Amino acid sequence: MLTPNKSNALPHLLVGAVMISFSGVWVKVSHVAPVVSAFYRVFFGGLILLVVVLLKRENSWRDRRFLSRGLLCGLFFALDLAFYHYAVHYVGPGLGTILPNFQVFILAAVGVVFMGERLRLTFLASVPLALLGLFLVVGVGGSPLEADYRKGVLCGLAAAACYAGFLLSIRKLQGEQQGVTFFSVLAMVSLATAAFLALEILRLGASFAIPGGQSLLALVALGFGSQFAGWLLITNALPHIRASLSGLILLLQPALAFVWDVLFFHRPTSLLNWTGVLLALLAIYLGAHRPSAAR
Numbered sequence: 001m002l003t004p005n006k007s008n009a010l011p012h013l014l015v016g017a018v019m020i021s022f023s024g025v026w027v028k029v030s031h032v033a034p035v036v037s038a039f040y041r042v043f044f045g046g047l048i049l050l051v052v053v054l055l056k057r058e059n060s061w062r063d064r065r066f067l068s069r070g071l072l073c074g075l076f077f078a079l080d081l082a083f084y085h086y087a088v089h090y091v092g093p094g095l096g097t098i099l100p101n102f103q104v105f106i107l108a109a110v111g112v113v114f115m116g117e118r119l120r121l122t123f124l125a126s127v128p129l130a131l132l133g134l135f136l137v138v139g140v141g142g143s144p145l146e147a148d149y150r151k152g153v154l155c156g157l158a159a160a161a162c163y164a165g166f167l168l169s170i171r172k173l174q175g176e177q178q179g180v181t182f183f184s185v186l187a188m189v190s191l192a193t194a195a196f197l198a199l200e201i202l203r204l205g206a207s208f209a210i211p212g213g214q215s216l217l218a219l220v221a222l223g224f225g226s227q228f229a230g231w232l233l234i235t236n237a238l239p240h241i242r243a244s245l246s247g248l249i250l251l252l253q254p255a256l257a258f259v260w261d262v263l264f265f266h267r268p269t270s271l272l273n274w275t276g277v278l279l280a281l282l283a284i285y286l287g288a289h290r291p292s293a294a295r
Contacts, residue, residue, distance in 0.1 A: 009240035013249050016233030019225045021256035024093025025264060026222035027085050030215050033206050034085035037219060039197040040210075041081065044223025045231075046190030053183050069173040070185070074192025076166035082197065083159035090152025094261030095137055098254040098280055099156025102130065104287040106164035122286045130283035136276025182235075190227065247288050251281050 023041075030037045080100070087096035105127060111117035138153060173185060201208060210216050238246055258277050261267045 009237040010245075010249075012233045013237040013241060013246060014252070016230045016237065017250055017252040018256060019230035019233070021097070021253045022260065023222060023226040024088045024097050024257050025260050026218045026226065027088045028093055028265065030218040030222065031211055032215055032219070033201075033204075034089045035082050035197060035200050035204065036206055036208065037222065038078070038081040038085045039194055039201060039208075040219040041222045041227050042077070042190045042197065043194040044220060045227030046187055046194055048224060048228045049183055049187035049190055053181070053187050056181075056183070066173070067188075069169065070188040071192050073166060073169045073173055073189045075196055076162050076169055077189060077193040078196035078200070080159050080162035080166050081193065082200065083155045083162060087152045087156035087159060090148045090155065092152075092261045092265060092267050094258030094267055094277075096152060096156055097257035098137070098277065098284075099134075099153065100159040100163050101254050101284050102157065102160040103164040103167065104284055105130065106161055107167065108287055110164070110168065126283040126286035129279055129286065133276045133278070133280030133283055136272050137280060138276075186231070247285055251285055254284070255281055 027034070027037050030040075032040075084096065084100050087099060090096070105123075108117075108120075108123050112119050138149075170185075170189065173189075174182075198208075210219065234250070241249075255277070258267075262269050
């Protein structure tokens, strides 16, 4: 895979965002239980990363503390993926992908409360905007939501909380990875995540069986496209692009996920729903955006 630089980082970021936007589509058409598709996503992706580490003969071990940090990251990511895949199952790839991106508000709140960061006016404006957008997407008129739909919304918000925990923990892990390569970190976290999800599958008494060729292709696309290639393209490109632009480009992921939901699964969507999507995406951008001088 080409190493991004200032000249090609932007196309790499765009391609990575588009690839990950299909995650919900692959989950939907895999026709396996949500926790099973989450398992194969990180299992296939982790195996590819492990092969890369072995071929490059990279150092993949530091100490037990490093392993414990990796396991914590894996636990948070397992919870995030499980909740996300359940959200996709209940409310579709569109809303199911937008909701976990609300993690930006949780991370911003953690920064203010625990890290002494200043409370930004853009963040204060983004919170009510996000709530209004979510209200317009989920439903207008105060009619009660069906039980499964409510479950999907709650799972999406739970995924946002777990994803925030994952980002905080992997940031800490990467800060202590001296002597251990980035590929090795991703491989360890992916396989640790797969192990936690495998335990959940066993607890539920679900089956690891892949029912057919379509399911296998969807799970491979999920593991290779979304988990491996998309993740690496984005992670490697980000240091070469200014934060405001990268934040805007990364909004392609939830935006396109909603478009795919409408195009491929015929999600009924009104003008008010589309307005809600745009408001939610704008709120996510404002919540994540930091002025260049603060970088």
